[in-house]
Amino acid sequence: MNEFFISPSILSADFAKMGEDIKRITEGGADMIHCDVMDGTFVPNISFGPKMIADIRSYTSLPLDVHLMVNRPERYIDVYAKAGADYIVVHYEACGTLVDTLKKIRKLGKKSGLVISPDTPAEVVYDYLPLTDLILVMSVYPGFSGQKFLPSSLEKLEKISAKIKESGLNIRLQIDGGINEETVKLVKKAGADTVVAGSSVFGASDVAEAIKKLRDAQ
Ligand code: DX5
Ligand code: ZN
Secondary structure (H helix, E strand, O other), X not given: OOOOEEEEEHHHOOHHHHHHHHHXXXXXXXXXXXEEEEEOOOOOOEOOOHHHHHHHHHHOOOOEEEEEEXXXXXXXXXHHHHHOOOEEEEEOOOOOOHHHHHHHHHHOOOEEEEEEOOOOOHHHHHHHHXXXXXXXXXXXXXXXXXXXXXXXXXXXXXXXXXXXXXHOOOOEEEEEOOOOOXXXXXXXXXXXXXXXXXXXXXXXOOHHHHHHHHHHOO
């Protein structure tokens, strides 16, 4: 899997004009759309729930990758699958029944994702690779967009990328937090094939150009 994917995070969109913003990034060349669900408990912020996913579904045919920043995400897998998520991504730190949850996501016909926060070591994901379609490495502490990229995520990408290659499995390696024209070069080199970008896409006057810059950066 060589293709480099850009997944703009709608946390940085205008919530009062969400449909328009979804269309802008779809027409602007995004590959996926990153939807940050926050419960105010696992992270100190509240964003939106399944109705947002269901509502944006009719504005785009791009895959929706739903990043669940909620405690015990196993309670909500059915709900987000039904709402129209394509990837359902759960936090290692928040999920009490990881094996069953990842299996369940796949059983519902969705792609399963596992995400680690900055204080969690890369090694914890290794055992779960056969159960996942996407691994997400957080390069900021989850909760807010517009934070500074944490360089400690680079070594994690390198380690996980090597493990994925070794496994021969078809798994996307995604990074989320502080991605801009400069940091994207570093994460590409470290092995990421999918980047989430919130403020650097929605903060630009031309979202298509911002997406292209991330894709072309070397
Ligand atoms: C942070 C979220 C991110 C965030 C990224 O908790 O998971 O997806 O929206 O925003 P930027 O790209 O601005 O760091
Ligand atoms: Zn996210």
